[in-house]
Amino acid sequence: MGQKRARDPKAQVAEANKRKKAVKSDAASSDNHVSVGVEDLNWKEVAMPDRMEDAEGFFGLEEIEGVDIIKQSDGGVHFKAKSGKPTQSIIKPPSEDDGEEWGGFSDEDSSKKSPATEKTPAATEVKEDKKSKKDKKKEQNKAKKEEQKSKEQKPKEQKPKESKPAQNQNIKAGLSFAALDDVEEDDGVDVSAWDGLNLSPETFTALSKMKFSSPSAIQKASIPAILDGHDVVGKASTGSGKTLAFGIPIIEHYLDKRGKQGEQSAESEKNKTPIALILSPTRELAHQLGKHIGELIANSPDTNARIALITGGMSIQKQQRQLATADIVVGTPGRVWEILSTGTGLIRKMQKIQFLVVDEADRLLSEGHFKEVEDILNALDKHQAGDIADAEQEEEEEAPSHRQTLVFSATFHKDLQQKLAGKSRWSGDDMLDNKASMEYLLKKLNFREEKPKFIDVNPESQMAIGLKEGIVECPAMEKDLYLYSVLLYYPKNRTLVFANSISAVRRITQLLQALQLPVFALHSNMAQKARLRSIERFSSPTANPSSILVATDVAARGLDIKGINCVIHYHVPRTADAYVHRSGRTARAGESGKSILICAPDEVVGVARLAGKIHAKKAKKADGADGPSKKVPLESLDIDRRVVSRLRPRMALAKRITDSTIAKEKVNTEDNWLRAAADDLGVEYDSDEFDQSKGRGRGRGGGRERRDKEASETSKSEMAGLRAELKQHLSQRVNIGVSEKYLTAGRIDIDALLRGEGNDAFLGHLDPLTF
Numbered sequence: 001m002g003q004k005r006a007r008d009p010k011a012q013v014a015e016a017n018k019r020k021k022a023v024k025s026d027a028a029s030s031d032n033h034v035s036v037g038v039e040d041l042n043w044k045e046v047a048m049p050d051r052m053e054d055a056e057g058f059f060g061l062e063e064i065e066g067v068d069i070i071k072q073s074d075g076g077v078h079f080k081a082k083s084g085k086p087t088q089s090i091i092k093p094p095s096e097d098d099g100e101e102w103g104g105f106s107d108e109d110s111s112k113k114s115p116a117t118e119k120t121p122a123a124t125e126v127k128e129d130k131k132s133k134k135d136k137k138k139e140q141n142k143a144k145k146e147e148q149k150s151k152e153q154k155p156k157e158q159k160p161k162e163s164k165p166a167q168n169q170n171i172k173a174g175l176s177f178a179a180l181d182d183v184e185e186d187d188g189v190d191v192s193a194w195d196g197l198n199l200s201p202e203t204f205t206a207l208s209k210m211k212f213s214s215p216s217a218i219q220k221a222s223i224p225a226i227l228d229g230h231d232v233v234g235k236a237s238t239g240s241g242k243t244l245a246f247g248i249p250i251i252e253h254y255l256d257k258r259g260k261q262g263e264q265s266a267e268s269e270k271n272k273t274p275i276a277l278i279l280s281p282t283r284e285l286a287h288q289l290g291k292h293i294g295e296l297i298a299n300s301p302d303t304n305a306r307i308a309l310i311t312g313g314m315s316i317q318k319q320q321r322q323l324a325t326a327d328i329v330v331g332t333p334g335r336v337w338e339i340l341s342t343g344t345g346l347i348r349k350m351q352k353i354q355f356l357v358v359d360e361a362d363r364l365l366s367e368g369h370f371k372e373v374e375d376i377l378n379a380l381d382k383h384q385a386g387d388i389a390d391a392e393q394e395e396e397e398e399a400p401s402h403r404q405t406l407v408f409s410a411t412f413h414k415d416l417q418q419k420l421a422g423k424s425r426w427s428g429d430d431m432l433d434n435k436a437s438m439e440y441l442l443k444k445l446n447f448r449e450e451k452p453k454f455i456d457v458n459p460e461s462q463m464a465i466g467l468k469e470g471i472v473e474c475p476a477m478e479k480d481l482y483l484y485s486v487l488l489y490y491p492k493n494r495t496l497v498f499a500n501s502i503s504a505v506r507r508i509t510q511l512l513q514a515l516q517l518p519v520f521a522l523h524s525n526m527a528q529k530a531r532l533r534s535i536e537r538f539s540s541p542t543a544n545p546s547s548i549l550v551a552t553d554v555a556a557r558g559l560d561i562k563g564i565n566c567v568i569h570y571h572v573p574r575t576a577d578a579y580v581h582r583s584g585r586t587a588r589a590g591e592s593g594k595s596i597l598i599c600a601p602d603e604v605v606g607v608a609r610l611a612g613k614i615h616a617k618k619a620k621k622a623d624g625a626d627g628p629s630k631k632v633p634l635e636s637l638d639i640d641r642r643v644v645s646r647l648r649p650r651m652a653l654a655k656r657i658t659d660s661t662i663a664k665e666k667v668n669t670e671d672n673w674l675r676a677a678a679d680d681l682g683v684e685y686d687s688d689e690f691d692q693s694k695g696r697g698r699g700r701g702g703g704r705e706r707r708d709k710e711a712s713e714t715s716k717s718e719m720a721g722l723r724a725e726l727k728q729h730l731s732q733r734v735n736i737g738v739s740e741k742y743l744t745a746g747r748i749d750i751d752a753l754l755r756g757e758g759n760d761a762f763l764g765h766l767d768p769l770t771f
């Protein structure tokens, strides 16, 4: 095993005398268990690469062969000769040069300077030093493979408990000395549970550093299948690690390919083709996928796979440049197609990908992305094609693909699932209706195998194990008030609130802002930078722990934000799948979390049906009988009505402020638009006249328009008055009359209030909410 270090001339001088002593005493000993310090080793200068462009990183590097590393209790490292080798073979022999100051680089091989070096027992290694770079690489690869092999053969119980696998991987051939420093600080975890998945040492190191001590069920099942070259359709609950289930095999393929090709020359770098295309339904998810796989790469020593992020809302030119040298492409279908179709030779490059990943497949293959996904798939499979004209040629039967197709989601429709699993036939006739169009795309995925491997690790439930589900019933017109109450009941919780429309997201955000809660918005009408900023502010570790993100379903899929403890459905989700994905933003990676539906009386039946559908299999199993389940999966949460009614005045004021602000914005936008139109026509614009001609205030919808107009006419001073009044309310007690405690302007810590302070009487019965 070889080691490298950065050469430090000063340290050489300082250690010279000490080294002489150590050399003498160790040379006298024939015991190969003797350990020596870093400066006692017989370091050899690393040969310069053939091409000067590759030289960066080689200057000043020295290496040594045949040593084992011994970690010291004080965190430092010592070295000993590998078993069977004498200590002398690794230590620097006493030489006249020892006391000399290092004079910088010279054309001469430093090993030639000292005749003594040539006579040492380590002379064979000096010769090895002169070997061609190619030979060295070969040896390194061989050593790496052997190391990996011996690791796999090693029975588990022989493995040390803590940190060892990471260390073993870190100290492999070819690592820089800086990486060795990392070993000392390495607080990685034992990753022996990943044994048997046939992963590279680099990936072991990365997993250890990322503290992923064991694979999740979907990772354990999918990784070997993908590494074996199968097409895989993977289904597993939200937050169960699906990204790395396909991310790890992609990186393994990258490492393998790199190992076979050796060092990338500048030329091959220019002609390089990506190995994977990962398609995601939303920009945020694409960014997250890139980040997550990027973390794996960053923690994997000597792994420089490049990721190109191809999503809307960002500079096309930059993305085109990134794509030219990318190993992995992650993107949304619209932008990916835009770039592929306008670039030169990009389609041809992309046709060589080894992996096509369709994440959140049931959404990606259905909603809104149909045309672009179809275009991309068409282009990927036209093997003789070099441009779009070819890609758009008439349909022809395509040969099975050389690439692997990996399709992942937490939810697949039953019949879609059966088709993916090859259990039912594709219908050729009805491909034009809506539902069939998804089938059409699935067929277009062009799996390389007749039946992809269908891996469903949680057939009973799509919901995460640590998730608790509750429902709060309230009058239809009081959802705002109940939302506010629930938020107050859960202080110090990072909460994601889902609404069904962009306008509702805007309104709720403003309302909660007026109530002085730390709230951010996320919807698809926001500029991309603002979207990312909202997520960043909501999720950053330094963010207020009570942060609230109000979002449309753009945030429902895939987003992995640490520390979301609670998901609130302000509007009932439109489908059972949407409920699963929304709720899946909490209770991720084995954590616990709560999902709360705020429900008007007329929504209850629909919700019960939805919940029944999701929990059907699980409930049946619990009941131990066939037929409809008797168990109600959602827990009904009672909020003390007295608390709610005390909050009502705050809410009324906050609503008036919000309605006025929104109405003003609306009137301004309308006015600006009409003014511009009148300008274009060369006529004078009079808003009152326009209102009269439009019949504002009369007929259907007139009441609403009148209210909007009135709200928009709230004067500045009236607004200031409302704000002052609200401020006063927020600072007042919401006192039921018994306790001295009160709900303050912010959000009270009810747990703290309950701890030994006897506030049940004040806040009423709170137990059901602590589900």
Ligand SMILES: Nc1ncnc2c1ncn2[C@@H]1O[C@H](COP(=O)(O)OP(=O)(O)OP(=O)(O)O)[C@@H](O)[C@H]1O
Pocket (backbone or CB within 6 Å): 211, 212, 213, 214, 215, 216, 219, 236, 237, 238, 239, 240, 241, 242, 243, 244, 409, 410, 557, 558, 559, 560, 584, 585, 588, 589
């Ligand atoms: N083996 C592991 N051990 C511990 N944590 C893991 C492991 N693999 C992944 N994670 C973590 O689990 C979280 C969820 O992973 P990921 O986003 O891949 O889930 P998912 O199954 O794709 O979820 P969704 O269906 O919502 O998209 C991430 O924070 C990730 O870092």
